[in-house]
Amino acid sequence: MFDPLETLKKYISFPSVSTDPAYGEGMQGARDFLTQLFESMGLEVEVVKTPLHPIILAKRVGKPEWPHVVVYGHYDVQPADPFELWDSDPFEPTVLGHHLYARGSADNKGPFMVHVSAVAQLLNENPDIPLRITFMVEGEEEMGSPSFAGFLDAYKDTALKADMILLSDTSSPSSDQIAITTGLRGLVGLEVFLKGPKMDLHSGVHGGAVYNPVQALVELCASLHDEAGRVNIPGFYDAVVDPEDWEREEVNKVPTTEAEYKAFLGVKDFYTMKGFSPFEAVRFAPTLDFNGISGGYQGEGSKTIIPAQASIKITMRLVPDQDPQTIAELLKKTLQERCPKGVEISFGKPEGGAAYRVLPPFKSGKEENSVLAKAFKGADRAIEDVFGKKPLYLAEGGSIPIIAKIKDVTGLDCLMLGLSTVESNWHAPNENFDLEMMDKAIQVSKQTLKACCS
């Protein structure tokens, strides 16, 4: 008999930190565990080699006319440090009340195990169900999935020839208000370097004669937003597709007040692009944010220099249909044009991924008979049945670049069930997964998969 909680606890106990070579054994352990688990469920397992961490494919094969659902997950987790801020050992799964505490419990081992459990139960209860299922579990998500694009290319016409993707790597407003994620913002990052004089200068002897590169940097960066809080880069909004009215309406159903959100953030006031509430802005508005700035003397006390250089890390969250490379080039061009003489500007290599958007077929008004449409409808009904509340259809502000990449390479869309909340402490100490939500979500996943082949 498949025990979801015990299986999850075992899976979590492997410290599979992908970014740190010291955790190679934990990565191998997680892979071996999944391989055995999938084999015990009667699936065909293939461990796909990549330049770094292998990808696991596990298939329930069947007749070609059966619908084919690919379930995505990742077996790697964030580093657990700072360890001293954890109330329990991050790799020793600990149940307290109805929460399981451990690194990877919410991101992404718990939510992924929901779908594994659903499939295990489904196959047990209904061994002949006419549904093909493929689990695709990567080990590099927490490091930006460098091997994933190559994998998609290699498998798009075979294992990934399917009808849709199912995954849970996004979040919901609360553990009883489930969200189906309808969009993810894209992301493109650029580091900008300014060079002034050839060495740090004495600000007394030379102050007044040269453009201080920190001054040039603050002036350039200050020019990147206008009075209305919009990004002031010509062409930045050209490709933006406005959200539909129903998308804004869904956001306004989120059961959080502005006062609560302010208190959570610890700010006295919001700062949003004109025409967007804070809840809308974080989901539908593209942004330009400064992640880190650096230049000159940063130690204790003072040092009276004109620094030789300064730099800033910028990332932009993108919305459909902004293209990451195009936007990065617009930023570079704008900064180059605005850069004062006497200071030299250069750039790092822009890196990023596009935004993703999936409109639930029945929200667009047309009844569709695709597997994806059936899955959306099945999930909608199941969430209302099991959680007692209809799901919200929410775009999410964060980015999962591989989702747009999957769509781009395979043409497949995703049904994304949000199975964590802000209390899950993603990437932070005391990460946890709600076990009551887990039980309910397994039922939702089962009904959704059943709906796919109805």
Added chain:
Amino acid sequence: MFDPLETLKKYISFPSVSTDPAYGEGMQGARDFLTQLFESMGLEVEVVKTPLHPIILAKRVGKPEWPHVVVYGHYDVQPADPFELWDSDPFEPTVLGHHLYARGSADNKGPFMVHVSAVAQLLNENPDIPLRITFMVEGEEEMGSPSFAGFLDAYKDTALKADMILLSDTSSPSSDQIAITTGLRGLVGLEVFLKGPKMDLHSGVHGGAVYNPVQALVELCASLHDEAGRVNIPGFYDAVVDPEDWEREEVNKVPTTEAEYKAFLGVKDFYTMKGFSPFEAVRFAPTLDFNGISGGYQGEGSKTIIPAQASIKITMRLVPDQDPQTIAELLKKTLQERCPKGVEISFGKPEGGAAYRVLPPFKSGKEENSVLAKAFKGADRAIEDVFGKKPLYLAEGGSIPIIAKIKDVTGLDCLMLGLSTVESNWHAPNENFDLEMMDKAIQVSKQTLKACCS
């Protein structure tokens, strides 16, 4: 027989780094050396205790009607690191050609020893010269002279009851074009802190809702200069006294071209306040410079956060008659008024000193009979005699806050002979002192002192 070079080499060999307690023995050694030296010259020595490093007073007393010249110097030196960039041991004085290489050789042991040597020779040649001389040598100049104001207060009516100050702690355009320094810019520094959300935020989940404190900081800082390169703080220029025409003319006699200065700085273009050449700007224009900026993630790669805070170190070089505290308060008020809601601003304690200006009596057109006027005239003539070129009368862009403090507390003005050049490598590896200049300068100092009592 007093040997200037051998005496200087011995003085330099004591590693008297005031900021580092590990060099306590070097500090003590330099003090003991000076005490014995002054005693061997027949002077009355008093070692004045302070909260940190003692100040040495050495007096050649005499009749009350004799002119009284106080010679200022400091026996402490900058730290010598990075040691690996020196071509010789920084505390092992090394003569190469006609330069002496060692930490403190130019700042300030060499130039100070010029005046000691001059006095030694003068007293030897002319034991009855009707001149009172007091050497005042502090040990905290390289740490901002924290004990000096208290010392001035305590001695202003006794040892410092004098006619003028003589010192060499400024520079000249070249070793054969000597400058008499007629002004020093003041300095006031302020650190500015901005606080945004209560913790670093995920820029995907929350980007678009809050004012990024780095954005607020760059916008605030960008507002501090206008299009003409002027400091954009209301009231900043109110107290500024414009330089006289002859002061600008002296600067334009400096034998450096703009092309040479650009090449030295390694910049393609200058950036000066409107109406000032680069050479004028660094001497006569007040500035606002950013010495260091910091906020958010500064490591390798990217981290997609909205930082919780950001900060910047600002210093302003001041000209007569800007008051450091007033200017710091204007900056604070301006930033407070411009700071957006949603971000909190706070400040460090402003620290600084006023600008100083001394007009050579004969430049103002009136013949004066003061000791200072005689000293200026004597130095002018001696420099032309010994170096073969008339001195330039140059305001200097750097700051020696104690000079304005001396004037403020004792009412005394300074004759400042510039005895180092840009090649002297102040505060840098391979600091050196020009020995040919030293020999000539001793003659200038002697003639100047003689002129004081003529």
